[in-house]
Every structure is written in structure tokens, then in C-alpha cells.
Amino acid sequence: MTRRSPAPLLLVLAALAAGPSLAPHARADDAREQAPSIIAVVCPPGDRFGLRVVAELESLGFRAAILDPAADAPASRASLEASARDAGAIAAIRAVPSGRGVEVWIADRVTGKTVLREMADGVGDAGAPDRDAALALRVVELLRASLLEAALPAPLPGELPATPEIREKLRVPAPTALADAPPPPPSPALRVALAPGALLSPGGLGAAVSLDLGVAVMPSEHVGVVAFAAIPLTGARLERPQFSVDLSVQLTGAGVRFTTRADRWAPSADVGLAVVSLQSSDVVVRSGFGDGDSSAMTVAPFARLGLAFAVTPGFRLRADVLASVVVEGASIQIAEHDIATWGRPIMLSSAGIDLGWF
CATH class of the missing domain: 3.40.50 (Rossmann fold)
Known part of the structure; x- marks a missing residue:
């Protein structure tokens, strides 16, 4: 006759004996988790x-x-x-x-x-x-x-x-x-700004209403490139005894932008070169003057300060102030007579929206 080892039977008996004693501990742990604080x-x-x-x-x-x-x-x-x-x-x-x-x-x-x-x-x-x-x-x-x-x-x-x-x-x-909270999403790298503004310079022309269009490409959070164009919406009408003329100014430029990460408020600073273009039209010339339309163009450095408020990461409210100066000034002439100078200094202020993509 073969005698079986009693070890398996002892293990079963031990498990049965331990079961009732372990159950109260498990119930106590559950009750402690569910008990009010x-x-x-x-x-x-x-x-x-x-x-x-x-x-x-x-x-x-x-x-x-x-x-x-x-x-x-x-x-x-x-x-x-x-x-x-x-x-x-x-x-x-x-x-x-x-x-x-x-x-x-x-x-x-x-x-x-x-x-x-x-x-x-x-x-x-x-x-x-x-x-x-x-x-x-x-x-x-x-x-x-x-x-x-x-x-x-x-x-x-x-x-x-x-x-x-x-x-x-x-x-x-x-x-x-x-610990595992995801980092905030990065700001869009491409931004387009659309803002009405006022373009002003002493020298014979009054303030003009302009539409300030801007594009910024920000490959990093702090440095990028910008381009803008101030498209004239109104011009200046000069009336003199010898002539009358409509004058308009257009400003375009490109440069580098420095900014901070936009959580809510994002200040920025732009520096670069701008092209200043003055144009005359609807010229009516009287005695002693020639006739014909004319224009003048020059290049000037500019600096612009801006401040944006992020309503959402892709939509901001934005305001900018640009300053520039043309060393010799841009002149409009009719029959070799200077009728206006412009550009010493130049101020462009605008406020509008800033949209971001990508």
C-alpha cells in the first residue's frame, strides 16, 4: 500500500481556517475607505x-x-x-x-x-x-x-x-x-493681424485713416519675422491758389519680432525697414505751374511696440504703435515746386484683431 503525504490536506485545512479570519480584515479595510472623513x-x-x-x-x-x-x-x-x-x-x-x-x-x-x-x-x-x-x-x-x-x-x-x-x-x-498634467499648447506659429489705424507725420499732410495688415511667423516662442502694410483709406486734399491735389501715403515694411509667451498678455517689439510711398493724384494746375501726377518713395528704419490680449490661443485683441523717421524727408513736387514733405517723424497707431493658425 502506498502512503500519501499529508501536506496537501494540511494546506487545504489551513486555508479554510484562515478564510473566516481574513474576511473581517477585508471588510474593515472597505469600511475604513467608505467611512466619512x-x-x-x-x-x-x-x-x-x-x-x-x-x-x-x-x-x-x-x-x-x-x-x-x-x-x-x-x-x-x-x-x-x-x-x-x-x-x-x-x-x-x-x-x-x-x-x-x-x-x-x-x-x-x-x-x-x-x-x-x-x-x-x-x-x-x-x-x-x-x-x-x-x-x-x-x-x-x-x-x-x-x-x-x-x-x-x-x-x-x-x-x-x-x-x-x-x-x-x-x-x-x-x-x-x-505630475502628469500636459503642458499648455504652444501658440500658433503663423499669425495674421487686421487693424484700422491712424497714420500721421508733420510736413503738410494731416492724419490719414489706414488699414494695418500684418503677418508674423513665429518659429520659436520669443523670436520671429513680421511684415506689414498700412493701406490708406483716406487721403489729404491740398488747395492752393495755383493748384489743387489729392495726396496719399502708403507704408510697407518687414523686420524681426521679439515677444514673450502669450498666456494672457503678450508684449512684443518689432524692428526693421519700411518703404514710404507718397502719391499725388487728381492734380488741377493753374497759371505758373505744370501739371501731372507725381510720387516719391524712400526707405526708413522703424520700431514698433505692441500688446496683445489672448481671448483664446488662436484669437487675440491687439494694439500697436510704430515710429519711424526719414532723414531727408519725402517730398511731393509739382512743376519743381515742393508742395509737401513727409516722414520726419512717422507715427502709425492701430488696434484690432490677431488670428493664429498652425
């Missing part, structure tokens, strides 16, 4: 300040429980942590009188810290309701600040995890959500 307030029954702290906690949706301390129990970290454990609370609060006001102890089992803070009265008499309300609010905010540390990517180790209830009430994102 309680804040224990250690104070004598009927204590005005303690009741005010409880009211502030309950107004935020926390469950608060009052624990009566022993008459001779000193306020200490060990006793406060023990009170929190005995009550099954995630934190315990105790306030004792001090020379300046109230000495507040907070044992936070989520972050594993005990906070000690002395708070001056600062409001009314020692027993005034306003004083209790102000101090209670500060105590609750101190607890909230301690619990918020559970949102750090590497939170302090504590006895208890931050429960979903605590995260919801404090609106604390999970640490992994902070």
Missing part, C-alpha cells in the same frame, strides 16, 4: 470656541465630532494624535488659551504633521462672538492649508491617504494629476 475637535462640552470651530467645519461639508479631553490632559502632539486615532478621525484640533490669545494644535494624519500656531485675539473682548468666529475661521483655514499638501507630487507620508471625500471637498487634484 471626520475632524475631531477636542474641547469641553458647551465650549463656545469649540462649537464655533465645529460650525465652520460643517459649513464646508466636513463631519465634525467633539471629544471631551481629560481635565488634566496637557495639549501635546502625542495626546492629540491619540485622540484622532481613537475617534477614527483624519485630523484633530485643540485650542488652549495662551498669553496672546489662543494656542492652536492640529494633528493631521493625512500628511503626518502636527501644526502648532499661536493666534492673537485681535477682535474685541476675549469672549466676544466676533472674536470666536474670526479665530475659528483662521483655525479651519490652517487645517485646509495642511490638507492641501496632500496634492504635492511627492506628498508627505501620513497614516492615512487623502480620501476621495477630502479631495472633493477641498478640490484637491490627485498627485498623479499634477
Whole structure:
């Protein structure tokens, strides 16, 4: 006869015996996760300040429980942590009188810290309701600040995890959500601006309404290239005894743009060269003058400062101010007579929209 080893039978019997003992532990862990997050307030029954702290906690949706301390129990970290454990609370609060006001102890089992803070009265008499309300609010905010540390990517180790209830009430994102949060999307690399503006220069012509069209290509967040054209929408009419003429000015240019990353406000600075073109038309010449249309063109450096407000990443409101100067000035002549000069200096101000693609 072959004798079988008793080992398999012993293993089965051990598993059956351990099953009932493991089930209560599993149920206890589930119950602890589903239990409400309680804040224990250690104070004598009927204590005005303690009741005010409880009211502030309950107004935020926390469950608060009052624990009566022993008459001779000193306020200490060990006793406060023990009170929190005995009550099954995630934190315990105790306030004792001090020379300046109230000495507040907070044992936070989520972050594993005990906070000690002395708070001056600062409001009314020692027993005034306003004083209790102000101090209670500060105590609750101190607890909230301690619990918020559970949102750090590497939170302090504590006895208890931050429960979903605590995260919801404090609106604390999970640490992994902070660590894995995607970076903000980059600003579009191609931007087109459309803005009405005013073009002005002394020398015989008044201000003209222009349409400022701009294109910017930003391969990086801080440096790019720009081009613009100020298209005249109105001109100037000069009336003299010898002649009458319509004059218009067009400004085009290109350069380099320097800017910062646009979260909401994005300042920029452009530098480059501009082509200034003056044209005369509808010339009516009287005695002593020749006739015919004429024009003048020159090149001048420019600098432009801008400021954009991002309504969305692809849509901004934008304002710009451009300054330039033509060294010799651009002149309009009729029959060898100078009738206007322009370009010393040049100012173009505009405000409109800025659209981004890609």
C-alpha cells in the first residue's frame, strides 16, 4: 500500500481556517475607505470656541465630532494624535488659551504633521462672538492649508491617504494629476493681424485713416519675422491758389519680432525697414505751374511696440504703435515746386484683431 503525504490536506485545512479570519480584515479595510472623513475637535462640552470651530467645519461639508479631553490632559502632539486615532478621525484640533490669545494644535494624519500656531485675539473682548468666529475661521483655514499638501507630487507620508471625500471637498487634484498634467499648447506659429489705424507725420499732410495688415511667423516662442502694410483709406486734399491735389501715403515694411509667451498678455517689439510711398493724384494746375501726377518713395528704419490680449490661443485683441523717421524727408513736387514733405517723424497707431493658425 502506498502512503500519501499529508501536506496537501494540511494546506487545504489551513486555508479554510484562515478564510473566516481574513474576511473581517477585508471588510474593515472597505469600511475604513467608505467611512466619512471626520475632524475631531477636542474641547469641553458647551465650549463656545469649540462649537464655533465645529460650525465652520460643517459649513464646508466636513463631519465634525467633539471629544471631551481629560481635565488634566496637557495639549501635546502625542495626546492629540491619540485622540484622532481613537475617534477614527483624519485630523484633530485643540485650542488652549495662551498669553496672546489662543494656542492652536492640529494633528493631521493625512500628511503626518502636527501644526502648532499661536493666534492673537485681535477682535474685541476675549469672549466676544466676533472674536470666536474670526479665530475659528483662521483655525479651519490652517487645517485646509495642511490638507492641501496632500496634492504635492511627492506628498508627505501620513497614516492615512487623502480620501476621495477630502479631495472633493477641498478640490484637491490627485498627485498623479499634477505630475502628469500636459503642458499648455504652444501658440500658433503663423499669425495674421487686421487693424484700422491712424497714420500721421508733420510736413503738410494731416492724419490719414489706414488699414494695418500684418503677418508674423513665429518659429520659436520669443523670436520671429513680421511684415506689414498700412493701406490708406483716406487721403489729404491740398488747395492752393495755383493748384489743387489729392495726396496719399502708403507704408510697407518687414523686420524681426521679439515677444514673450502669450498666456494672457503678450508684449512684443518689432524692428526693421519700411518703404514710404507718397502719391499725388487728381492734380488741377493753374497759371505758373505744370501739371501731372507725381510720387516719391524712400526707405526708413522703424520700431514698433505692441500688446496683445489672448481671448483664446488662436484669437487675440491687439494694439500697436510704430515710429519711424526719414532723414531727408519725402517730398511731393509739382512743376519743381515742393508742395509737401513727409516722414520726419512717422507715427502709425492701430488696434484690432490677431488670428493664429498652425
